[in-house]
Amino acid sequence: MFSKACEYGIKASIFIALNSLEHRRVGPKEISKEINSPEAFTAKILQALVRNNIVNSIKGAHGGFEIDKKDIKTIMLADIVNAIDGDNIYKGCGLGLQQCNADKPCPMHEKFKLVRAELKNLLESTDLESLALDIKLGESFLKN
């Protein structure tokens, strides 16, 4: 479904949000430990998230990653997925046709529309705040 990079990116964003709610900066070492991902690869993904204005980085000693508190409730899963995997997963054809619409549909088109719509809804209606709060309350987890 999502690439590994995207999975790590989503989990990292949630973990950073969780800490930013308490004014704590975190670095790749702590992040990769808490989301169970390879550290150097995670650092690369964090760079991409920074370039896409999803997280802020503070360089130098006492630096790290954070998300502006006011942004935590407006950043959606769709923003993160878009930044890393693009929108093909929730906008593209299930069989990879470049043109696939009601006029010239692939064989799965009608039924796949429902899957895509459900996924689109999930990504566009879920913000980082609600995800981070669930973690905080111990109602969901970032690793096994």
Place this chain on the structure above:
Amino acid sequence: MFSKACEYGIKASIFIALNSLEHRRVGPKEISKEINSPEAFTAKILQALVRNNIVNSIKGAHGGFEIDKKDIKTIMLADIVNAIDGDNIYKGCGLGLQQCNADKPCPMHEKFKLVRAELKNLLESTDLESLALDIKLGESFLKN
């Protein structure tokens, strides 16, 4: 969503079914032309479909690929996806957690369940016959 191999495998199966309904065998050359896929790679995928008892192959002169007419309505998309990509796409966790369930859910678990259910329904309720008939009626297409 699906791998390229799986996309080609689905399209190839539909095209073979379509032709088997009219007692015509087809080979990798014709298949790859009609589904717009690389021929040699498609041939490899056909081998996998044969090994998984989804299509039959007839070797030698006048050989080719076909699907038993009686099987065309009982082979589901899920069978093809399973044979090539496995079932993780419609059974696994959206964030890649090995264990992800109501007891220890990932942050997306609740909402992602709906996506997975919709996808599972699509794959398990769609048979090759209906897909092939749509193509035959000109109501859907295997390539642009």
Place this chain on the structure above:
DNA sequence: TGTAAAGAGGACAATTTTGTCCGAATTAAA
């Protein structure tokens, strides 16, 4: 029985994804 047409399968190559390492730049604090 010879030959041409076809699938099977192994080896290989190209590309993409995943992952690592290291030097340079930046910054806080001693």
Place this chain on the structure above:
DNA sequence: TTTAATTCGGACAAAATTGTCCTCTTTACA
């Protein structure tokens, strides 16, 4: 002003996926 803790970015490496090619075997038919 030096030092240590950081992020950034490029180069590199490993693994997975995608794709190609060639030989062997099987088979129908002349």
